[in-house]
Amino acid sequence: MSNLTFSVSGQSLSQTQLNARTLDFNILVDQPESFGDRNEAPSPVEYILAGLAGCVNVVAHLVADELQIKVSNLRIDVSGTLNTDKFLGKFTLERAGFLSIFVNIKAATDASDEKLTKWLSIIETRCPVKDTLGGSTPISLSLKRKVLEKYCV
Amino acid sequence: MSNLTFSVSGQSLSQTQLNARTLDFNILVDQPESFGDRNEAPSPVEYILAGLAGCVNVVAHLVADELQIKVSNLRIDVSGTLNTDKFLGKFTLERAGFLSIFVNIKAATDASDEKLTKWLSIIETRCPVKDTLGGSTPISLSLKRKVLEKYCV
Numbered sequence: 001m002s003n004l005t006f007s008v009s010g011q012s013l014s015q016t017q018l019n020a021r022t023l024d025f026n027i028l029v030d031q032p033e034s035f036g037d038r039n040e041a042p043s044p045v046e047y048i049l050a051g052l053a054g055c056v057n058v059v060a061h062l063v064a065d066e067l068q069i070k071v072s073n074l075r076i077d078v079s080g081t082l083n084t085d086k087f088l089g090k091f092t093l094e095r096a097g098f099l100s101i102f103v104n105i106k107a108a109t110d111a112s113d114e115k116l117t118k119w120l121s122i123i124e125t126r127c128p129v130k131d132t133l134g135g136s137t138p139i140s141l142s143l144k145r146k147v148l149e150k151y152c153v
Numbered sequence: 154m155s156n157l158t159f160s161v162s163g164q165s166l167s168q169t170q171l172n173a174r175t176l177d178f179n180i181l182v183d184q185p186e187s188f189g190d191r192n193e194a195p196s197p198v199e200y201i202l203a204g205l206a207g208c209v210n211v212v213a214h215l216v217a218d219e220l221q222i223k224v225s226n227l228r229i230d231v232s233g234t235l236n237t238d239k240f241l242g243k244f245t246l247e248r249a250g251f252l253s254i255f256v257n258i259k260a261a262t263d264a265s266d267e268k269l270t271k272w273l274s275i276i277e278t279r280c281p282v283k284d285t286l287g288g289s290t291p292i293s294l295s296l297k298r299k300v301l302e303k304y305c306v
Contacts, residue, residue, distance in 0.1 A: 003252075006198050007232035010206030015214040018229065020203035023185075025195045029207025032176075042178045044208035044282050045159050050173035051200035053163030054182025056294075058197070059240065061168040066242065073299055076171065079160035080290075087212065087281050089219060097284030099156075101292045108299045120296050128240050129197050131250030134292045137233075139254045139283055141209075143273050146226055146261045 017041070048133070049078040049101070055129035056103060063122045069111040077104045101133065170194070201286070202231040202254070208282035209256060216275045222264040230257045254286065 008020040008027070016031040017040070028041035035043075042050070053076040064071045080101040085092035105123075109116065124130060161173040161180070169184040170193070181194035188196075195203070206229040217224045233254040238245035258276075262269065277283060 002238055003234055003236050005232055005234045006196070006202060007230065008199060008202045008206055010203070010210065010229035010231065012210045012214075012227035012229065016211050018207045018210040020199075020206050020231075022195050022199045022203070024192060025199075027195055027200065027203040029203060029210070031211060035211070039177060042175050042180055043159070044204040044211065045285075046161060046173075046175045046178075047180065047200045047204035047207065048282055048285060049159060049161045050163070050171075050175070050180040050182060051197040051204065052292075053161055053173050054171045054200065055197035057163065057165045057171040057182070058169050058184060058188070061165075062242075074165035075299070076163035076165065077160065078163065078173075079158055081156055081158045082281055082285075083156050084281075085155055086284075087279050089215075089279065095284055095288060096279050096281045097286075097288055098281070098290050101290055103292065103294045104297065105294065106297045106299045116296060116298070120294055124294050126240050126242065126249050128235055128237075128249045128251070129201055130292055130294075131239075131248055132198075132201060132235075132286055133250075133290050135248060135250055136289050137251045137254055137286050139205075139256065139287045141256045141258065141273055141277050141283075143269060144257065144259045145269070146228070146259045 045080070045082065045098070049080060052101070052103065052129045052133060053078045055127050056105065056123060059123050059127045060105065060119070063119055063126065067115060067119055069109060069115055069119055071107040071109045073108040075106040078102070198233070198235065198251070202233060205254070205256065205282045205286060206231045208280050209258065209276060212276050212280045213258065213272070216272055216279065220268060220272055222262060222268055222272055224260040224262045224264070226261040228259040231255070
C-alpha cells in the first residue's frame with residue numbers, strides 16, 4: 001500500500017450535531033453547551049486533538065521498535081488554543097484555526113537522552129496527523145443542491 | 154470568549170490503541186486490522202475527517218442563519234488521500250499527511266446560486282478545523298521521562 005483514501009459520510013442531526021459514518025463506526029460530533037447544544041459528544045476540535053494523540057501513539061511505538069527503545073506507560077497529552085472571533089463572524093486578524101498545539105509525551109524508558117531526542121524527531125516527521133495539521137493541506141469544498149422528493153398522499 | 158484552549162489527555166492502551174479523555178468524554182482511537190490491531194474504534198485520520206465534517210456542519214448552519222438561507226437535510230462527506238510510505242519509514246518525497254482533502258456538502262435549499270456561493274466561501278473562511286488542517290499550525294512536541302515507582306513486596 002502507498003496511497004490510501006479515508007472517508008467519512010456525515011449526516012447533520014442538528015445545528016451542531018453530526019453523525020460521521022466511517023467504514024466500521026459511527027462518530028457522533030457535538031458542541032459544548034456554551035455553544036448552544038446538548039454536549040452529548042466531543043466537539044470537532046477535540047476529535048482533532050484526539051486524532052493527533054492517537055497518531056503520535058502509533059508512530060511512537062513503531063519508531064521505538066525500530067530504534068530498539070523500550071517505552072512503557074506512554075501518555076500523550078495534547079492541547080491547543082484558538083481564537084473564536086473569526087468563527088463567530090467578528091472582525092479579527094487572528095486565524096480561525098488553532099494558533100498553536102502542544103503535544104506532551106510522557107514515557108517510562110531507560111533509553112539514553114540522545115536516543116530519545118532522535119525518537120521524538122522521527123515521530124514528528126512521520127506522524128500523518130501531525131503533518132496534516134502542521135503543514136498546509138489542500139482542502140476543496142464543493143456544494144451540491146439536494147432535491148427533496150415530495151410525496152403526495 | 155476569544156481565546157479558548159481545548160485539551161485531551163491520552164493514555165496509550167497498546168501499540169495502536171489510545172484513550173483520549175476530554176473534559177466530558179472518552180475517545181477511543183484504534184487502527185484498522187491491516188495496521189495490526191483490533192479495529193475496535195476509528196483511526197486517528199478518521200477522527201480528523203469526522204472533526205472536519207462536524208465543524209463544517211456547525212459553521213454551515215451559523216452562516217446560513219446570518220445570510221437568511223434555509224438549508225435542510227445537510228450531508229457532509231469528507232475524504233482524504235495520504236501516502237503511507239513516510240509513516241512506514243520508507244524513502245519517499247511525499248509528505249506524511251493528507252495530500253488532499255475533499256469536502257462535499259449536499260443541502261436541500263431554495264436559496265439562489267449566488268447566495269450559496271457566498272455561503273460556501275464564508276464557511277471555508279470561518280471553519281476552525283478547515284483552517285487548522287488547511288493552514289500551517291505550529292505544533293510543539295515535548296518529551297518527559299516518567300519515573301515508574303517500584304513497589305517491593
